[in-house]
Amino acid sequence: MEAVFAVWQRDVIKFFRDKGRLLGSFAMPFMFLILFGSGMSGAMQSMLGSDADGGPLAEFDFVEFMFPGIIGMTVFNTAIFSALSVVQDKEFGYMREILVSPMSRVSIAVGKVLGGTTVAVIQGLMMLIFVPFIGVSIGFGMILQLVPTMFLVAFTISAIGLLIASLLKTAQGFQMVVQILLFPMLFLSGALFPLNGLPLWMDIIVKINPLTYSVDMFKDIILQPETMSAPLREAMGLDLELFGHVITFMEEVVVVGLIGAVFVVLATMKFSRSEA
Numbered sequence: 001m002e003a004v005f006a007v008w009q010r011d012v013i014k015f016f017r018d019k020g021r022l023l024g025s026f027a028m029p030f031m032f033l034i035l036f037g038s039g040m041s042g043a044m045q046s047m048l049g050s051d052a053d054g055g056p057l058a059e060f061d062f063v064e065f066m067f068p069g070i071i072g073m074t075v076f077n078t079a080i081f082s083a084l085s086v087v088q089d090k091e092f093g094y095m096r097e098i099l100v101s102p103m104s105r106v107s108i109a110v111g112k113v114l115g116g117t118t119v120a121v122i123q124g125l126m127m128l129i130f131v132p133f134i135g136v137s138i139g140f141g142m143i144l145q146l147v148p149t150m151f152l153v154a155f156t157i158s159a160i161g162l163l164i165a166s167l168l169k170t171a172q173g174f175q176m177v178v179q180i181l182l183f184p185m186l187f188l189s190g191a192l193f194p195l196n197g198l199p200l201w202m203d204i205i206v207k208i209n210p211l212t213y214s215v216d217m218f219k220d221i222i223l224q225p226e227t228m229s230a231p232l233r234e235a236m237g238l239d240l241e242l243f244g245h246v247i248t249f250m251e252e253v254v255v256v257g258l259i260g261a262v263f264v265v266l267a268t269m270k271f272s273r274s275e276a
Contacts, residue, residue, distance in 0.1 A: 003103040007111025008118065011085065015119045025078070025123050029070045032192070033063055033130060063134045068218035069191030071146075072153070075124040076186060076211060079154040080178055082116030083161030086271075087174045109271040113158045113264060120154035121147065138222065145221045152253065153214040156260030163267035189215045194237035207242055210259045213252040216240045220249045 016022075125147070131138050161178070168174045186192070188202065189211035198206065206212050216238075219225070225238040233239060240247050247255075 003107035004111040007108055008115040011115025012118055029074055029127055064136050067136050068222045069215055071124050071127045072191050072215045072218050074127050075120045075150055075154050076157055078123045079116050079120035079157035080161035082119055083165040084174055086165040087171045106268055109268045113162055116158035117154040121150045124150045142221055149217050152256055156256055159263035159267045166270040185209050185211045191215045196237045213255050217252050
């Protein structure tokens with residue numbers, strides 16, 4: 001446990017000392033919320049159609065819809081790119097020094113995953129600074145739900161990142177592979193637009209995408225679909241179905257947890273066998 005804590009502490013300290021990373025973490029979420037979200041609000045509202053009196057069938061605030069996805073995107077990016085430090089440590093020779101120490105490789109791998117998870121949760125919570133500017137109402141109870149949900153999602157994505165980092169030798173290769181994997185997973189997760197009317201092959205990819213269930217958990221907590229009208233809930237695509245069954249929040253927790261358990265085992269095994 002001391003070895004796990006030491007590796008975890010190093011990654012967390014590096015995060016807080018990197019002021020550029022702290023400030024830069026707000027750039028992309030701000031761009032998506034203000035530019036993309038505000039620009040698409042009118043278009044999404046018009047797609048809902050109007051009633052007999054010419055009024056909208058439902059009020060669709062696209063910025064509000066995107067906010068859980070923005071939190072998810074921040075957690076995903078931070079968690080998976082935290083494994084980049086593993087590749088960088090290999091390139092600079094630091095990882096070889098760690099591997100010849102009395103620390104077990106399992107402890108190093110677990111510490112890396114937990115370090116990336118903690119940093120991702122912190123950055124995800126930092127996104128709540130946008131709440132007063134976008135009209136989303138988030139109470140203390142929601143935050144208590146968000147923290148363990150962020151931790152579960154970040155832990156799963158960090159394990160995936162560690163597995164990828166264990167297979168690669170250079171930081172450039174890691175960044176290329178992650179971008180190829182992450183962007184399709186992100187866009188097909190429902191984070192940035194509703195997943196309605198997709199072709200069958202794309203719908204299958206959505207259903208096997210672990211980020212889909214992660215984003216939906218954030219939506220369940222923040223948007224509270226049960227309080228919305230049926231037309232608005234349908235327009236936002238908030239009823240995630242699998243084989244005709246609407247998936248519940250706890251079922252999504254189980255799915256993400258199982259995926260995380262599988263990948264953390266695979267990542268730990270691969271990392272334990274890898275050479276620095």
